Amino acid sequence: MEALESALGYTFRDPQLLTMALTHGSVGYEAQRTQADNQRLEFLGDAVLQLTLSELLYQRLPQADEGALTKLRAQVVSAKALAAMAKRLHLGRFLIMGRGEESNGGRQRESSLADAMEAVTGALYLDGGLLAVQSFIKRLFQSELEALLLNPCDQNxxxxxxxxxxxxxxxxxxxxxxxxxxxxxxxxxxxxxxxxxxxxxxxxxxxxxxxxxxxxxxxxxxxxxxxxxxxxxxxxxxxxxxxxxxxxxxxxxxxxx
Structure with missing residues (x-):
C-alpha cells in the first residue's frame, strides 16, 4: 500500500484499516461467506467528512448563512465530487473486489469510488484522529475550496x-x-x-x-x-x-x- 499511502500523504500505523477501507462488498458476496468490507468505515467516513468540511466552510465563509453553507457542503461531498477525488488518487486500482464486479467496470464505477473515498477517510480517522483527517481534507480539497471562496454563490x-x-x-x-x-x-x-x-x-x-x-x-x-x-x-x-x-x-x- 506504499503507493497509495504516498498519494494520501499519510502512513497507517494499522495497515489493516486501510485494507478494510478498500475491500468492496462483492468479495464476501462472491465467496458466500462473511467478509469484512468497507461499509462500516464508509458510514464513519461520511460523518467525518461532513464535520471536517462543515468546519472549513464555516471558517472560510463567515458571511454565508446556514442554507448557503449546507448547499456548498452538499456540492463538495456529493458522490460525483468524491468519485472525482478518488480518481485523482487512482483509488480504483487499489480496490479489492470480486471478479464479477471488476469485470463489470467496478473499479471505475462512481458509487464504488465515492464509497471507498468515505471509507478511507473513516480509516484515516481511526488511525490518526481528527487532525490527520483535517490535514488530508485541506490538501485534497484545496482547489475546490478555493473555487468556492472565489465564487461561493455559483451553485446553480x-x-x-x-x-x-x-x-x-x-x-x-x-x-x-x-x-x-x-x-x-x-x-x-x-x-x-x-x-x-x-x-x-x-x-x-x-x-x-x-x-x-x-x-x-x-x-x-x-x-x-x-x-x-x-x-x-x-x-x-x-x-x-x-x-x-x-x-x-x-x-x-x-x-x-
Whole structure:
C-alpha cells in the first residue's frame, strides 16, 4: 500500500484499516461467506467528512448563512465530487473486489469510488484522529475550496443564466450536446448553451448534465454577456416584425410602429 499511502500523504500505523477501507462488498458476496468490507468505515467516513468540511466552510465563509453553507457542503461531498477525488488518487486500482464486479467496470464505477473515498477517510480517522483527517481534507480539497471562496454563490449556473435571460426576453435558453466520447463507464461530453441563434458558452463534463452546467458557467463568466443578450434580443425582435412597406405590398393589416 506504499503507493497509495504516498498519494494520501499519510502512513497507517494499522495497515489493516486501510485494507478494510478498500475491500468492496462483492468479495464476501462472491465467496458466500462473511467478509469484512468497507461499509462500516464508509458510514464513519461520511460523518467525518461532513464535520471536517462543515468546519472549513464555516471558517472560510463567515458571511454565508446556514442554507448557503449546507448547499456548498452538499456540492463538495456529493458522490460525483468524491468519485472525482478518488480518481485523482487512482483509488480504483487499489480496490479489492470480486471478479464479477471488476469485470463489470467496478473499479471505475462512481458509487464504488465515492464509497471507498468515505471509507478511507473513516480509516484515516481511526488511525490518526481528527487532525490527520483535517490535514488530508485541506490538501485534497484545496482547489475546490478555493473555487468556492472565489465564487461561493455559483451553485446553480443554469438557473442564474435563466434569470438573466428572462430579464431580456421570454424565450428560454437551450442546451445542445456537441460531442460524446469514451467508453460507457467513462464518458466525456461537450455541450453548448444557445439563445436566439447565438452560442453563449461551451463546457465539458463526465455527464450531459455536468457539461451543460459547465456551458452555463462559461456563459456567466463572459464579461460582455449582458450586452450579448441584449443584442441577440434586439435582433430577434427586429426579425419578427413585419415592415410597414411589406405589409402594404401584401395587403396585411399593418401593426402600428
Amino acid at each position: 449556473p443554469k438557473g442564474q443564466l435563466q434569470e438573466l435571460i428572462q430579464a431580456v426576453g421570454p424565450t428560454p435558453p437551450h442546451y445542445r450536446i456537441l460531442q460524446e466520447s469514451g467508453p460507457d463507464h467513462d464518458k466525456f461530453f461537450q455541450a453548448s448553451v444557445l439563445w436566439m441563434g447565438g452560442v453563449l458558452g461551451t463546457g465539458t463534463g463526465r455527464s450531459k448534465k455536468e457539461a451543460e452546467v459547465a456551458a452555463a458557467r462559461a456563459a456567466l463568466a463572459t464579461a460582455s454577456l449582458k450586452e450579448q443578450l441584449k443584442s441577440l434580443g434586439d435582433l430577434n425582435y427586429k426579425a419578427t416584425r413585419i415592415p410597414i412597406t411589406d405589409c402594404e405590398q401584401t395587403g396585411h393589416n399593418c401593426p402600428q410602429p
